[in-house]
Structure formats: structure tokens, C-alpha cells
Amino acid sequence: MKKAGFYVLGILLTVCMLFSAVACDIEEEEETGKNTYAVTLSATELTLDRYQTGELTASVTENGEPKDVAVTWASDNTGVVTVDGGKLTPVAEGTASVTASYEGASAACEVTVSDTGMRPVLELSESSLELVIGGDSITVDAEVVYLRETMTDAEITYTVKDTSIAEVDADGKVTAKAYGETTLTVAASWRNVESEFLTKSIPVYVREDVVFDVTAPVTEIYTYAGTIDQQEFSNTVTMSCTATSGGNEIAQEDISWKSSDTEIATVDANGLVTAKAVGEVEITACYITPNQEYVSAPFKITVLFPVVDKTQEVSIDVDSSLASASLDASAIFGKDTTIEKVTDSADETVNLYENGGFVMDKLTVGERVMTVQNPDYGYKITVVVATKILRTEDDLKNMQTLGGVQEIKQTVNGIDMTYYPYSGYFILGNDIRATVSVDKEHTYGAKTNGHNGYRSCNIDNMGFTGTFDGRGHTISGFMLKNGGLFGDLSNGAVIKNVAFTNIQLNGSQAATVAHSIRKAKLINVFVDANNEMTADGFGNSPISRYADGVTLTNVVVVASIKTSKDFGQPANLIGLILSDVTYNNLYVFYKDGMNDHLTEGEMRNLDIENIPLSKAGEVKFEGFDDIFATEGGIPVMKTMPVASVSELEVLAGSTMDLTQYLCTNYYTFDDSTLPEGVTIEDGALKVAGTVPTSAFTFKVVSSLNSSVYKEITVDVTAMPSEPVVISDHFEVDLSEQGALLLTLPEMSGYETGNTVMVGDQDLSEEASLVDGKISIPYDALTAGKYEVVVTTSTRLITYQNVEVITKIIRTEEDLKNMQTYGGVKPVDQTSGTTTITFYPYSGYFVLGNNIRATVSVDKDHVYGAQTSGYDGLLCTSFDGMGFTGVFDGRGYTISGFTLTVGGIFGDLSTGAVVKNVAITDVQLEGSKASGFAYSIRNAEINNVFLEASNEKTSAGWGNSIMARYGYGVTLKNVVTVGTLKSEFGQPALLIGRFLNDVVYENLHVFYKEGKKYVSALTYDTNSQNMKTFQPVALSAAGDVEFGAFNDYFTTEGGIPVMKTVPVAASEVTMTAGGTYDVANCVLTDYYTVDASTLPAGVTYENGVFTLTAEATGEFTFTVTSTLNTSLTQTVKVTIA
Structure with a gap:
């Protein structure tokens, strides 16, 4: 083993020596200029899915220069990935290093193969086959798709289960053979993928042909x-x-x-x-x-469903401001049928019809196309859903509010400005002739910022952005200041089919249509405006003061504008044009001798002639809409009124001013048909006394266009002599400003200066004729109820029921200020060594509604009247010590307050009348307190119900239900109910002390408990036995017979009381888990409670409701007056 190791070591040393030699050779070559190679791959790391191929590219450089040579590819783990010419084929999960080498230089890429579970799929061009017998064939295309790419290396095979029915070739062509059903199976072989992923079968149906x-x-x-x-x-x-x-x-x-x-x-x-x-x-x-x-x-x-298009023939208007709008089937279809459904073309799923009319809250404002269906068929018609159909001056004035006006503040070039944008679709329902002046703040529906138009016209949506369709009608006779009729017109606004005639422009920058206009349209518009009868104004203009890109189509202007010497140039069209005007069929005429400027500033592209009226006949007009009359003069609306009436009645021997009926300044009279004895001179129709009672006609003709005229029929009537009695009720409230207007009967013959007697006051000089009525200014009238007698040259006219009211009392504040309205003037009066201050006042007052007091009233705060509060023996010695006028409650009730000395009226003096009123639920507080007045002298109390007590207050000496002292009091149809306790002196159920004769009729005095005196002391030896007059306990009221009371009273069900006397509040809130004292909502001391239908969790006992914590919802109970059971109130309770 050691030898082998030494052997290996020797080899390695040899190899190292060789590399060292090679390196030295390379270094020598570099030094001597030999070649150096380098290899670079397109990626150094690459991840492939199990069945995903990849590709690497290699580039070779020689001495830094590209070299086109073939490299040698190798994978160090062919069990994971193989490489062929740079193409990578995954074999199994794992990693391998793929190298490319050339001449000793190489580069490597680390390739990772992972199995994400993605598998190829077999996709077929058909999901099933239907063939017919007789050789019919279809080719089924198949492909393997992997990672959304078609694989070209797949092998496809086709087989048919039953070849007697159909056969298939190697290319997937399936051919029918016989009737029946079989299956075509398609399989693909690709990269060793299991066959279950790449096999599909589809049905094959062979049918007869x-x-x-x-x-x-x-x-x-x-x-x-x-x-x-x-x-x-x-x-x-x-x-x-x-x-x-x-x-x-x-x-x-x-x-x-x-x-x-x-x-x-x-x-x-x-x-x-x-x-x-x-x-x-x-x-x-x-x-x-x-x-x-x-x-x-x-x-x-x-x-x-059959629908006929009638949009050009049938058009109806709907006023969306109304609560309902009916739809008449016969008017739509011209026959007796019913309507089953109405739909808007914008959404035909919504039915807009129920209960004989439109469903108002589902309508869309604007010009709509709707289908109206009867049981058999439908008509498609035009429906104009208007924000408001304007028919009166008030409608015109409220156009801004109806259009949802907003108030927007904006700073423009450092100037704070307020704009008033609003919109809507408005149409005129008829001609409107104005009778009042219109200024900037009251511009018939639209305010304007009224500022420099350079700033106004730079803001979108500064004013009206909707549509105003005049339908050929005319607005006439009014005076306009800055702002015009619409205030401002903004982007998208359309004004069309309307005439503005007899317009008076008054004040600086006055205009007819608007103060400024930004990119709006005027279509089919006629304007006749002038400032002849008003003060000179800087920039008076018939259309507008400023305009930025206005479009004018079929617009005719007739101007009579005078020029001020002290101010700039007014204009006959638009004051200042800030950008080009787009126009078609635009004509501007001016009255000869007046201002001839079309505009103050540059003409821009406005290339038209300003034409004097005297030359209007030389102009030819073409292309105007049918609502214009073009024959006979300049184009004007066919419906433009020249007079406001078509029939008149005149007395033989009288003169009638015709100018009051004219609607234009441009007119002539065609008197060619007048009978003998009738003439028209200077606008006056004169009928001689010899003219027989018959009818004749004449025409008022427009001098602008002779085809527009009004034929007026005049009935001549002989002078009547019988008097006329008018029983209609007229009333005025002098606390406001205005005039009493008395409607004249037909053929009245009244002229300013005729005798007018208001009572015994001659107001002939103050009265005048205004719009066919007698007008008497408020400052000439004296409060009271009068008969007015008017004497004319032909008859006597009597107005039987005229009330001139100092103030109609509607609120606590009105009641408190009654003394002031009545002109109170404190007066000091001396009796012996004693000086007393009295508070005399007068007037004619009426109640306009019930008044429920919420605050205490004392001597110095007596709902309009103070009292001296002195010994009544002295108070009743003086006339004029307090109220000397008339107070008519008109059947209403004053209730719920606490009174100390003075009562409601302070003192009542000679001539005072208090009638038709109920004063209930009164608490008397302190010495000498009374419910009506401290003292009464020679006054009349008529049709009065009075209920008071001192139960809830400290006892007072001499508390009295009506007054502390009375001198010569007349009581008629009077009922009092009192409950009095006393720690001092004698309280009284009527008047504390009678000092002189008492006259009474139908007087009834009731008591609940406590003191039973009608009067504490009675000195009136000549009275109607007041000393012996006995009050009646309420428990015995059922035994009393009552005389005749007026209709303000109810007598069925108990003692006579006013029908308006309140019993309880109508709604209250109670808290779950708490208690509620019914006295908190009851408005009288005399009542019973019916709480018999209480829900679960609520009980009632001894005047108290008790609620459990679980109590919920709502319930009701009933409060009934024990004085008169016809007075009831159902109280709705919400449990919180």
C-alpha cells in the first residue's frame, strides 16, 4: 500500500511539474505573442422543470477577440441532465455541471432539475365527432402542450374502438362507415411521460345523412x-x-x-x-x-309587443315638482282604453305608471322618449319631464330654488366672489306678464355675483346650466336690473323658444337674459328691451353684460337704448364680447335716434349690421323656426301677445284706458271696424252715450310685424244704477307693508278720485286704481272692522266685511309685543295725593292660531300690556286706563302660562272688546293675580272660555279667574272654571270686586274645589243679582242647561268649551326601565287617561307609566277632557 501511495504521489508531482512547465510556456508565449483563449456561457446557473428542455450558448474569444469555433460540451451527471450541442435534456431530479471547453479554456453552468408536478397535456381539436354515412370525414388534430408551449417532439397515434362504424388513419382523419357510435382514442408518446397524461378519448357519432x-x-x-x-x-x-x-x-x-x-x-x-x-x-x-x-x-x-313611433306627433309635459301627474289613455291613443305600463327608453325595465299617473320619484328630468302601453299595443311618445312648468310670476321667481341653487364662494384674481349655480329643465306653460320690479337680489329665480364679467365668464357652472324652453310663449312687462332673468348662464345652458318683450332695463349693467354668459346657447329667442323710461345705465344690454363664447341661433333683438353722457357705451346686443360669437340668423334692430352700438368692446367675429327699425322692411328673413312669424315685418313669435285681453266691457258714455292691457311698446290700433260714436285716441277707447248696447271689435296690431295682432271684442252696456254688495272677506295686517286691495265688480265704473269711505273715514284721495283693484295704502288706514262704501259715477259698491288688523297674533313674541303694536303711551294720573301710571293702548288684534306659553308672565312682562296694579277703586275711575281696542281670538286658545298681577291685557278700558277666545291651563301666582286683566272698566267680554287655578302656586290674596276689579262689565256667553285656595282674603271665581252694574247673558261659573265665591265683594246694587249668583261645582255640571253659544264652542259632551282647547301633546318619548308622569304631556288640569291597550312591559297606575327594561316599540293612550268629553287627544309613545 505504501508503494502504491508513493507511486501516486510521484505521478502527481510529475503532473504538477508539467503544469508548471506549461504555465511557463504560456507566460513565454504571452511574452512572445502566442494565443490566449477564453470561453463564456449564456448562463452560469439554470433551473429546469422535470420535462422542460433548456439550451446554453457558448462564445469563445482569442486574445480578447470573438472566435467562431465549435466547443466541446459535457455534463458531469448525465443521470440528471444530458447535453447535446448546448441543448439540455432533464433526466431526473438533481444537479449537474455542464461545461463547454475549447483549447484548454472552459466555462461551466450549474443546472438544477426539479419536479414541480407540472405535466404535459394532450389537446385535441375536437371534443366529439358527428359524421354522416357516406364517406364523411373529419381530421382530429392533436398536440402535446407543456408549460403553455406546443412540443414538436411528440409521437401521436390514433385508434377507433369499432372500425365497422368508423376508421382513422395515422394523421387523425376519421371517416364514417356505418350508423352507430364508437370511440376515438388519441395517445402521445413524449419524453417518457406516463401515458395517462397523454391519452384522450372522444365519442364518434355516425348518423344518417x-x-x-x-x-x-x-x-x-x-x-x-x-x-x-x-x-x-x-x-x-x-x-x-x-x-x-x-x-x-x-x-x-x-x-x-x-x-x-x-x-x-x-x-x-x-x-x-x-x-x-x-x-x-x-x-x-x-x-x-x-x-x-x-x-x-x-x-x-x-x-x-307592437309599438308605433309617435314621437313626432304626441308630446306631453310632466311637472316633476307636483305630487302627481295623471296620464289619460284616451288622450294618448284616441280611444277608450287603459294604460298598463309606461317605460323610459333609457331603462325599459322600470314601470313609470301606477294609479292612473306617473310614478313621480322615478322620472328623469329632461326630454324623454317613453313607451305607453295599452293591453294591445304601445305608442312611443315624447315626454318632457320638467323641473317645473312655469305658469306664474311666483314660479318664475322660484326657478333658482327649484333648480337646486347652491351658493359657492370663490376667489378670482384676488377678488372674493359668490356664484349661484343651479340647473333643471324648465318650460313656460303660458305667457307671463310681470307686474313688479326685479332687481339683482330678486331676479325671477336667479341671483348673480354681478361682478366684472372678465371674472364671471372664467368660471364654469357659475349660474344656470340647464334648459329653459319657452314653448313660444312670452315673458313681458317687467323691470330688470343687474342680473337679468337668469342671473348667469353657464356651460351647457340652453334658452330657447321664448320672447322677452316690453322689458325695462334699470340701473348699471342691467340686462334681459343674464349678467354674464359662458358657452351657452340661445335658440329661437326674441328680445324687446329698452331703458327709455328708466335712469341711464352703464352697459345696459338686451342680452347680457358679458359673454364668453355664446351661440346665437334664430335670435332677434329690438333695442331702444339711450346713452348716458357720464358713463360708457351701452349695447344693443351684448355689452362686452370676450371670445368669438357663434351665430346663425342673428338680427339686431334699434329704434331710430337711440344708441346704435352692437357691443361696447371688440366685435370679434360678429359681422352683422345694426339695423334701424325704419329700415327693417328692406331685410329678407329666411330659415326661422315655425314658432316665428316672418311675413309682415321682422321675425317675432307667433304667440307674442300684443294685448292681455280678448274681451272688454264698457259702459255707454264712458272712456277706457286701453294702454293698461297692452303688452308691447310697438303697437297700432286697427279701428276700421269701430261703430259710429266709438273712437280710439291716444290709447283711450271713448264710447258715446248714444252707442247702443251691442258688441264691436277692433285690433291691436304689432308695429314690428303686422301678422301678429289681438282682436278684442267689446260689449257695450248701459249705465247700471243698482248698488252692489260684496260680502267677501278682506283683511290686512298693518304690522306689514302694503296696501288694502279691494276687487272691483264688473262694470264698476270706478276711477281714481271717486268717493271711498272706510267706515266714517273719507279716503277718496288716498285710494287709487291699481291693476283693476282699489288700492288704499296701509298708512292711510286705521285698525278696525269696517264697511267700505265706494261711490262711482255709475253705482254704489259696498264691501261688508273689511278688517284692518293692527297685528295678527301668531307667536308668544307677538303676544308680548301687543302693547307696542297698540301704540302704548304711559300716562300719569293723580287722584288726591296719589299718582298712578296707566298704560293705555288700542288696536284691532286677532289670533292667527293657538299659542302655548312657555315662560312666566309678570307685571312688567304681560304679553304686550303693563298695568298700574293699584287699588282698583282708583283704576276703574279713569277711562282709557288700559286696552281700548278689539281682541278677536277667532276661536283659538292661549294656554299654559303663569300670570301675576296684570293678566293678559293689563287693564281693559271703556270700549274694549275681547271675544272668541279661550284662555286655559293658567296658573295664578302672587297677590292680586288674575287671568284676564287687573281691572276692567266698561268693557265687553263675549264668547270667552277661561280656566285658571292657583293650586300649583303660592296662595295669593284676591286671586281672580278673570279680573281683580270690574266696573260696568258686560259678559255674554262666558264660561269660567276655577280652583282657588287662599291664605288671605277672598279669591273669586270670576271678578274679585264688582264696583258697578254687571250685565251678563249665558254666564256660567264652575269650580273644582276650594273657594266658591263668584266675587269676593260686590258693590253693584243695581247689578243683575250678582250677589246671589251661585257658582256650580263641576260634579254638578251635568245638571246645567246652557244657552246658545257660537260655532267656536262645543257643547256636546260637557260644559261649553272652545273646540281648539288643547288636551295633551300628540307625541312623547318614554325610556325603557323608567317611569313617566302623564302630567308631563297633559295640557289641562281636567282630564282622564285611557291606557287600556298597553303593550307588554308597560303599566299605568295613578298617573304614572312604568316601563320594564325589556319594553320596546310604540303604543298609544288617550287623554280626554273631563270638562267636555268631545275634547280628546291620542298620544303616540315611542319607547327609547
Whole structure:
């Protein structure tokens, strides 16, 4: 062994010496210029899947220069991977080093083979084969796919199980031989992969040679058969089929038919298809041989619901702001039928119709195409779903709100600006003639930032972005300041089919349409605007002050604009054009002698002539829409009104001002048909007294276009003499501003200056004729209820029911300020050595609703009236010491407060009337407290219900339900209910002390318990036995007979009380696991509770509800007044 070892060692030493010699030789060669080689591989590490081939490339350099030579490849582990010319083939999992060498130089790549489980698959071009007898063949292509790549080194074999039915060649061509079914198996051999991964079988069916040719004249039929608007609809179609078997034609009687869905369409033995319901169905022809049944390819028949396109003929408008919109079937279809469904073309799955009309919350605003269906067929119609159909001035004013206006603040070039974007689809439902002034802040629906247009027009969505369709109607007669009708128009806005006439532009930068317009369209628009009757304005413009890229199509402007000497140039079209105007059929006319500027700034591409009206006849007009009238003058809307009436009545012997009915400044009168004795001069129609009672006509003709006119029929009536009595109710609230307007009857003959008597006050000079009504300004009126008598030259007119109200009391604040509204003026009065301050006030007050007080009222805070609070013996000695007017409760109730000295009115003085009111649930607090007034002198209390107590407060000396002192009080239809305790003196259930005569009728005084005195002291020896007047215990109220009370009272069910007296709150919340005192929601001391239907977990006992922690949901209980059982309140309870 040692010898062998020494032998090996010797060999190694020899080899080392040789390498050393070689190295020396190489070094010598390098030194002497011999060649040096280097080998580089395309990869130094490579990972392959078990069945994945790879490839390496080697490059050789000689002395650093590429050399095209063949290298020698070798694998150090051929059991893992083999290499052939750089191509790597995996054999098994593991690693091997693959080297490439040349002339002693080499390079190696570490190759790792791993089995990830990925296996090749066999893919076939067919999943099954259907062949016909007679040599029919199909070639099945097969390939092995591994890692998404087709392997070209696979061997494919094909076999057929039953070769009597079909045969296959080596290329996969399968040929039919006989009827039947067999299997084609395809197998692939590839890289030793198990055959189970590379073997597939598919069925082969060989059938008889049966061929169908199925046709039909149409592929669509309908659920209805008949003629609809000259269109024929059929619900049937006859199928035809030519079929052969083995080339021989099959008899028709041997062919049958099938429908895939007989609920949609049926087919009979002759191929007649009959529609049953909307849908698609497949019709097939069938033929049966001894072997099997053969079915043709399906022929698709579509069954439709018949719909006729009427979008050009039928159009309806829907106002989406309304709660409902009906749809009349007869109006749509022209016959008596019903509507079953309405759909929008944008989504035909949603039914928009129920209960005789549209489903409003499902409608989409805009111009829509909808299909309306009756049981048999449908019409496709145009439906304009408007945000609002504008019919009145108020509609126009609210357009901004209806359009969802927003207020957006933005800083532009350092300037803080506010914009008012809004949108919507608006249409005019009729002409609108304005009667009020419109300014920037009240621009018929749209505010404007009103700032420099250079900034306004730089902002998208600065104003209106929707559509306004005037439908050929006219807006006329109003005054516009900065802002115009729409405020601003923004990107996408469309204004079309509308006329703006008789527009007054007033103030700086006033415009008709908008202050500024950005990339909006005006289509079919007529504008007649002027500033002749208003102050000069800088930049008055009929269209807008500023425009950035506006489009004008079929636009006609008639301007009468004067130029201010102190300001810049107004314009007859647009003040400043900031970018090119796009226009077609644009005409601008101006009144001779007025401003002739189209625009203040550059014309941009606006290459049109500004035409004086006197030359309008020289212009030819073409291409205008049908809503324009072009014959007879300049284009104007055919429907443009020249007068607001078509019929008038006039008295023989009178004169009528016709200008009040004119809607334009451009008019003439055609008086050629006037009868003798009738003339028109300076806008006045004069009818002589000799003109017989008959009718005649005349025309008001537009001087802009003579084809537009209004024929007015005038009925001449003889002078009437009988008086006219008007019983309608008129009322005004003097705390507001305005005028009393009295509607005149027909043929009134009233003219400004005629006699007008309001009560005994002559207001003839203050009254005037405004819009056909008598107008009397508020500042000329005195509060009260009056009969107004008007005397004209023809008749006497009496208005029987006119109320001039100081203030309609609706809130606690109104009640508190009644003294101020009544013009209170403190007055000092001396009696002997005593000076007393009284608080006289007057007025005519009415309650507008129930008032439930929530705060305490004391001497200095007596709901509008203070009182001296002094000894009533002195208080009742003076007239005018307190309220001397009228307080009409109109059947309403004041309730729930605490009163100290003074009561509601402080003091009532001579002439005061308090009527038709209930004062309930009153707590009297402190000495001398009373519910009505501290003292009453010669006043009338009529139709009053008063309920008060001092149970919940400290006892007071002389507490009285109505007043502390009374002097000459008249009580009619008065009911009081009181509960009084006292630690001092004598409280009273009516008035503490009667100092003089009492007049009463239908007076009833009730008490619950406590003191039973109607009056503590009675000095009125001449009274109606007030000393002996006995109050009645509530327990005995059922024995009392009551006189006649007015309709404000209810007398059925108990004592007379006002129908409006509140009993309890309508809703309350109770807490689970807690208690609730019913007194917290009851608004009276006189009540019973019906809690008989309580849910689980809730009990009621002794006025308290007790709730368990598990109690949930809602329930109700009922509170009933024990004074009168007709007063009830059902209280809804939510358990929290």
C-alpha cells in the first residue's frame, strides 16, 4: 500500500511539474505573442422543470477577440441532465455541471432539475365527432402542450374502438362507415411521460345523412294582430322546411315542428307559429328514422309587443315638482282604453305608471322618449319631464330654488366672489306678464355675483346650466336690473323658444337674459328691451353684460337704448364680447335716434349690421323656426301677445284706458271696424252715450310685424244704477307693508278720485286704481272692522266685511309685543295725593292660531300690556286706563302660562272688546293675580272660555279667574272654571270686586274645589243679582242647561268649551326601565287617561307609566277632557 501511495504521489508531482512547465510556456508565449483563449456561457446557473428542455450558448474569444469555433460540451451527471450541442435534456431530479471547453479554456453552468408536478397535456381539436354515412370525414388534430408551449417532439397515434362504424388513419382523419357510435382514442408518446397524461378519448357519432333547410318570411311577430295607425302587425308566421335523407327529399307529412317555449309561441303541425307573449323562441323541424330523431338547427323567432313611433306627433309635459301627474289613455291613443305600463327608453325595465299617473320619484328630468302601453299595443311618445312648468310670476321667481341653487364662494384674481349655480329643465306653460320690479337680489329665480364679467365668464357652472324652453310663449312687462332673468348662464345652458318683450332695463349693467354668459346657447329667442323710461345705465344690454363664447341661433333683438353722457357705451346686443360669437340668423334692430352700438368692446367675429327699425322692411328673413312669424315685418313669435285681453266691457258714455292691457311698446290700433260714436285716441277707447248696447271689435296690431295682432271684442252696456254688495272677506295686517286691495265688480265704473269711505273715514284721495283693484295704502288706514262704501259715477259698491288688523297674533313674541303694536303711551294720573301710571293702548288684534306659553308672565312682562296694579277703586275711575281696542281670538286658545298681577291685557278700558277666545291651563301666582286683566272698566267680554287655578302656586290674596276689579262689565256667553285656595282674603271665581252694574247673558261659573265665591265683594246694587249668583261645582255640571253659544264652542259632551282647547301633546318619548308622569304631556288640569291597550312591559297606575327594561316599540293612550268629553287627544309613545 505504501508503494502504491508513493507511486501516486510521484505521478502527481510529475503532473504538477508539467503544469508548471506549461504555465511557463504560456507566460513565454504571452511574452512572445502566442494565443490566449477564453470561453463564456449564456448562463452560469439554470433551473429546469422535470420535462422542460433548456439550451446554453457558448462564445469563445482569442486574445480578447470573438472566435467562431465549435466547443466541446459535457455534463458531469448525465443521470440528471444530458447535453447535446448546448441543448439540455432533464433526466431526473438533481444537479449537474455542464461545461463547454475549447483549447484548454472552459466555462461551466450549474443546472438544477426539479419536479414541480407540472405535466404535459394532450389537446385535441375536437371534443366529439358527428359524421354522416357516406364517406364523411373529419381530421382530429392533436398536440402535446407543456408549460403553455406546443412540443414538436411528440409521437401521436390514433385508434377507433369499432372500425365497422368508423376508421382513422395515422394523421387523425376519421371517416364514417356505418350508423352507430364508437370511440376515438388519441395517445402521445413524449419524453417518457406516463401515458395517462397523454391519452384522450372522444365519442364518434355516425348518423344518417339528414339535411334540413328551415326558412320563414319574417323573424319577428307580435302579440297583437291588426292595423295600428296604418301599420300592419301580425301575430303569426308560417315556417317552411325542405329536408333530405341520404339525398332523397323527405315528404312534408313526415316533418314535425317544435317550439322551445310554448308560453312565448306555439307551432302547429303545418309550421304555423302563433305568438303568445313577448320573448324569443326557437323553432325546430324534426324527422324520425328507424334509428333516431333528427332535429334542424334552431330558427329564432322574436315575439314583440307592437309599438308605433309617435314621437313626432304626441308630446306631453310632466311637472316633476307636483305630487302627481295623471296620464289619460284616451288622450294618448284616441280611444277608450287603459294604460298598463309606461317605460323610459333609457331603462325599459322600470314601470313609470301606477294609479292612473306617473310614478313621480322615478322620472328623469329632461326630454324623454317613453313607451305607453295599452293591453294591445304601445305608442312611443315624447315626454318632457320638467323641473317645473312655469305658469306664474311666483314660479318664475322660484326657478333658482327649484333648480337646486347652491351658493359657492370663490376667489378670482384676488377678488372674493359668490356664484349661484343651479340647473333643471324648465318650460313656460303660458305667457307671463310681470307686474313688479326685479332687481339683482330678486331676479325671477336667479341671483348673480354681478361682478366684472372678465371674472364671471372664467368660471364654469357659475349660474344656470340647464334648459329653459319657452314653448313660444312670452315673458313681458317687467323691470330688470343687474342680473337679468337668469342671473348667469353657464356651460351647457340652453334658452330657447321664448320672447322677452316690453322689458325695462334699470340701473348699471342691467340686462334681459343674464349678467354674464359662458358657452351657452340661445335658440329661437326674441328680445324687446329698452331703458327709455328708466335712469341711464352703464352697459345696459338686451342680452347680457358679458359673454364668453355664446351661440346665437334664430335670435332677434329690438333695442331702444339711450346713452348716458357720464358713463360708457351701452349695447344693443351684448355689452362686452370676450371670445368669438357663434351665430346663425342673428338680427339686431334699434329704434331710430337711440344708441346704435352692437357691443361696447371688440366685435370679434360678429359681422352683422345694426339695423334701424325704419329700415327693417328692406331685410329678407329666411330659415326661422315655425314658432316665428316672418311675413309682415321682422321675425317675432307667433304667440307674442300684443294685448292681455280678448274681451272688454264698457259702459255707454264712458272712456277706457286701453294702454293698461297692452303688452308691447310697438303697437297700432286697427279701428276700421269701430261703430259710429266709438273712437280710439291716444290709447283711450271713448264710447258715446248714444252707442247702443251691442258688441264691436277692433285690433291691436304689432308695429314690428303686422301678422301678429289681438282682436278684442267689446260689449257695450248701459249705465247700471243698482248698488252692489260684496260680502267677501278682506283683511290686512298693518304690522306689514302694503296696501288694502279691494276687487272691483264688473262694470264698476270706478276711477281714481271717486268717493271711498272706510267706515266714517273719507279716503277718496288716498285710494287709487291699481291693476283693476282699489288700492288704499296701509298708512292711510286705521285698525278696525269696517264697511267700505265706494261711490262711482255709475253705482254704489259696498264691501261688508273689511278688517284692518293692527297685528295678527301668531307667536308668544307677538303676544308680548301687543302693547307696542297698540301704540302704548304711559300716562300719569293723580287722584288726591296719589299718582298712578296707566298704560293705555288700542288696536284691532286677532289670533292667527293657538299659542302655548312657555315662560312666566309678570307685571312688567304681560304679553304686550303693563298695568298700574293699584287699588282698583282708583283704576276703574279713569277711562282709557288700559286696552281700548278689539281682541278677536277667532276661536283659538292661549294656554299654559303663569300670570301675576296684570293678566293678559293689563287693564281693559271703556270700549274694549275681547271675544272668541279661550284662555286655559293658567296658573295664578302672587297677590292680586288674575287671568284676564287687573281691572276692567266698561268693557265687553263675549264668547270667552277661561280656566285658571292657583293650586300649583303660592296662595295669593284676591286671586281672580278673570279680573281683580270690574266696573260696568258686560259678559255674554262666558264660561269660567276655577280652583282657588287662599291664605288671605277672598279669591273669586270670576271678578274679585264688582264696583258697578254687571250685565251678563249665558254666564256660567264652575269650580273644582276650594273657594266658591263668584266675587269676593260686590258693590253693584243695581247689578243683575250678582250677589246671589251661585257658582256650580263641576260634579254638578251635568245638571246645567246652557244657552246658545257660537260655532267656536262645543257643547256636546260637557260644559261649553272652545273646540281648539288643547288636551295633551300628540307625541312623547318614554325610556325603557323608567317611569313617566302623564302630567308631563297633559295640557289641562281636567282630564282622564285611557291606557287600556298597553303593550307588554308597560303599566299605568295613578298617573304614572312604568316601563320594564325589556319594553320596546310604540303604543298609544288617550287623554280626554273631563270638562267636555268631545275634547280628546291620542298620544303616540315611542319607547327609547
